[in-house]
Amino acid sequence: MSEQISPQDRRAPEQGAAPGYAERYGTALLPVFGTPQKILARGEGVHVWDTEGTRYLDLLAGIAVNTLGHAHPALLSAMTKQMGTLGHISNFFASAPQIELAEKLLELAQAPAGSGVFFANSGTEANETAFKIARRTGRPRILALSSSFHGRTMGALALTSKEAYRAPFEPLPGGVEFLPAGDEQALAAALAPGDVAAVFAEPIQGEAGVRPLDPEYLRALRRLTREHGTLLILDEVQTGMGRTGHWFAHQAIDGLQPDVMTLAKGLGGGFPVGAVISFGTEVHDLLQPGQHGTTFGGNPLAAAAGLAVIGTLVEEDLLAHVRSAGARLRNDVLGLGHPLIEDVRGSGLLLGIALAAPVAKQAAAAALAAGFIVNAPDDSTLRLAPPLIITDQELATFTAALPGLLDAVATVSAPEGEN
Template sequence: MSGQRPEGWAGTPVTGAELTERYQGSVMNTFGVPARVLARGEGSTVWDVDGNRYLDLLGGIAVNSLGHAHPAIVEAVSTQLQTLGHVSNFFISEPQVRLAEKLLSLIGSDGRGRVFFANSGTEANEAAFKAARRTGRTRIIATEGSFHGRTMGALALTSKAQYREPFEPLPGDVTFVPYGDVAALEAAVDDTVAVFVVEPIQGEAGVVDAPEGYLQAAREITSRHGALLWLDEVQTGVGRTGDWFAHTASGIVPDLVTLAKGLGGGIPIGAMIALGDAATLLQPGNHGTTFGGNPVATAAALAVIETIESEGLLAHATARGDQLADGLARHPRVKAVTGRGLLRGVVLTEPRAADVQTAAYDAGLIVNAPTADRLRLAPPLVLTEDEAAQAVATLSALLDEVLA
């Protein structure tokens, strides 16, 4: 779909091909060559530099919770930058305190919770890794199919051999168990284990749901052995699944919860929430960060949370997610639609998700193929009913065409 440059485009006239060539000559090749050069976004829509329009069903990998250029985030960031930008953690700023209090309120802290702010999900997970070490135990249990980040500590908890093996030996005494297998978890956890880290829904594995009762079993097993339960909600948190946290429906109280992605709505921020006794594990000198919890990022996160509340986006995410799932599940080339809210996995009958992803770009849809047979959808929480219907229709036609 070609056209004119998007309205409001103020950059130097340049084509996608030209910028791609310059990218290859200047940016380190850690991501391969990206498929498009994006210039502008509004709501659930983005445009590339050549004027092509796309419905964004990935949201920056579950980051753009309020879509693109949402006025609440623009206002919050602009106002905060004009007021107080960066001060370091030698000092307190009001947005940092307000956000910590808000997160503890949302998670239902009994007054003993504390928050550590970082700049990303990986950094939040590094903080949780260090907190677990402060228990005096070193063993960590993680799950097969997990993804917790790419820095050395977070990578040690990530199961994918392709990511891990080039950098081994990795820190930590980590044992991987099959995701969702209560018996395997029971066998792995003993009184030497510091923490079990698990995603309530595995995102990078293709949006894989935890079986019914799995999180409750994990809580019981870890508590019995004096181990921590750490839930990585980097991808699932902040309303993505229709609740503030994906574990909410399970009724459990974890020890550690890590957040990022959608928390800042596009502004980099991560958070580790520690509850109960875990709130005191990290003390002065144990950990730190220069930019974590800065006024601009925390102001953006407050705007995200306040907008989700004021616009009823938790219920909206559930409704739009069900609309996508119900529409796509009827397609004969779809085995199942997994996930909750607006984090969905589309399981295909053939291992050709990458081909569908490529065709979707050409058709004006942004989707992701995290595995050979799964598409991942994580659109903005502001996705409209008409946009969801358009997504179902376009993606259904693509499945007919590509998997014919």
């Protein structure tokens, strides 16, 4: 899978040579991401190359961001054309691409009359916006779920359950309570007082190990929030824009429509863009002029990127491809019958390979060494979120390599004396 450059181009730097990029990274950037695994230089389609010339099959797509892979001609053309006319304007003005992208998102979301879109720059900013919408209801309580991840800024972090993320920054914005995901009785009890502004939920909890919420629980979320006048806010940052084989993951469940939905990641195909969609007139005017804003959100360049991504997904019928490719990949991985593979969770091309031992990080490192980019959101899950343009043949190269990768790390978890 790896494509190596010639030995003469791999020679060690001469004594006294300038430091390499890895060393310069450590002296120039804050250490919030730790040491980078590789320094990447370029990408094309579903592959990327590092600065040493080694090629990798990208099965992560920048964590579900690079919807069309790398250097896709439609995205490149649209953004180049837009930058040649109008790249950025303040939100004192509007642009045709901004309006067209908002209209297209409302159409794809099947949003009723009176709905609206707010553009941001990322998923965490979209969730900050949704948090403020919830506050504007006047109700004091907000519910989120165990194992949730909604972002790293202070408001989004308040909605994120992982203690290790939260503790260094407390006190966080208050009024947020966490419920066990999937527990309908706990949900009903929490909503009973009638003072809950909103419930935040991810249809598939990506950072928790690609764990889908049960469809019946999602139906209960919609029914109970509606009964109590509470907003249902679905975080589709990782699951939206065709990632699961539907425009948005909740659309796999007939009749399930949120009051607010947040988007980002795959919407811009690699260019930073987030969005919040409000459904219906009751939510539309909760945020009034002057109560929220953004400098870059929805600028012409971001909107052009979003339109190019959507247009390509439609033209190439990629949602159908995602459904079929994801189903085949799931079946092929399970069909390996490897003792370390317990299950494959998720939908479409957002899949988590559940392992029988806590060796996911070692397996991800072994995959990288073999020319495959995956990641381990927890100790026992390998996450796959490749570009939606990936072919069955390209996915099959990973499936073929997977048993060897797992065999190489199986001894990490074996009891002493066993192999």
